[in-house]
Amino acid sequence: HTAMQKGLVCSAYALGGKGLSEAAAKMAFGNGFGFAFDESNTDISLFAPAYGDLVLEVEEGSLSKLEEIGISYTLAGTVTDNKSFTYKNSKVDFESALKAWEDTLEEVFPTRTAHEEKDIVLPLYDSHTVYTAGKKVARPSVFIPVFPGTNCEYDLLRAFEKAGANVVTKVFKNRDEKDIKESVLEFEKAIKESNMIMFPGGFSAGDEPDGSGKFIATVFRNPRLSDAVNDLLKNKDGLVLGICNGFQALIKLGLVPYGEITAQTEDSPTLTINKIGHHVSTSVYTKVVTNKSPWLSMAELGGVYTIPASHGEGRFVANDEWLKKLIAGGQVATQYVDLKGNPTMDDAFNPNGSYLAIEGITSPDGRVLGKMAHSERIGEGVAENIYGKYDQKLFEAGVNYFK
16 A cells, blocks of 8 residues: 555556466456466466465566565566467467457357447537526525436435435335335425435436336426426526436436437337446446537537446437437437547447447426436446546536526
């Protein structure tokens, strides 16, 4: 810990049951380097369990500094630019080792899907008018409804409070009929006293019945709640944001793309099971492609942000007619992009296979935003080994909209 605080450690790995060989291979795979095992290692020590041991990557000139702070060490080997692993007279090619590790169980637990290689061309939508609040509030209030299975409410509470909002959270209780009735009344009161509604992520009701977000949507279709939400949008210049499970609820309620709670039709855009068929958890690069939404007013148009994603049903699908309508109206908010900032269908960057690489969409006037990746999962010490800009300033933008 002291060595890390002093900046002497470039990277570190906690060894496990496969010992030094596993650690060196995985560390090298992540960065594309090679590794030359020191000849002081033995055939047994390379693969022996080493629970509790650490591999530290340290610059050669810093080794003496480790000794100065009382750290004794054994030289495991040297990082190299050669794409290979070497030990005495043995050599393993980097690519063949990586292929053996990644492909052995690919047919059983797939990490990649077949995707059509095609260019996705979507020009940036530079709006000349952005909806502004007619009713200004010095410190707006946000209502965060919490359901059984919701797990992002604390991150969102911190994000909105840091942005300068009052935050109210209410848990929807559903043990019996009395609980449900009381919860509906509490939710209605909270919505009427708020300026924004934030639908958080998680797995509400275990993604039952029959798909993610449907439990939330069922609750909010209660006439008391749907009327309160529509009143907030139509008469109070309110804002609504949904992330991950919250996006799933928004799209099932019709709040995106329609801008109000309404029935879905057979051709309505929706979110469905990831193309790969299972949950994905990774960081994604998303590009802001419209500035029509108040939520994106502090983000850079065309800017790329690195954001954590974690979902099982995040694949955005829509027919050609809807896709054209969303693009023309500036309702496509964000897209999954590669390292060059290009929208892509490659699993490595578009992990759920969303059409046109769409990560988020808005209502026609931009005041309702739904997106899959967790913009709230930022903070000191988070994802420091992942490159890019993290903060889209969604929450600050939501608060500033009312000022």
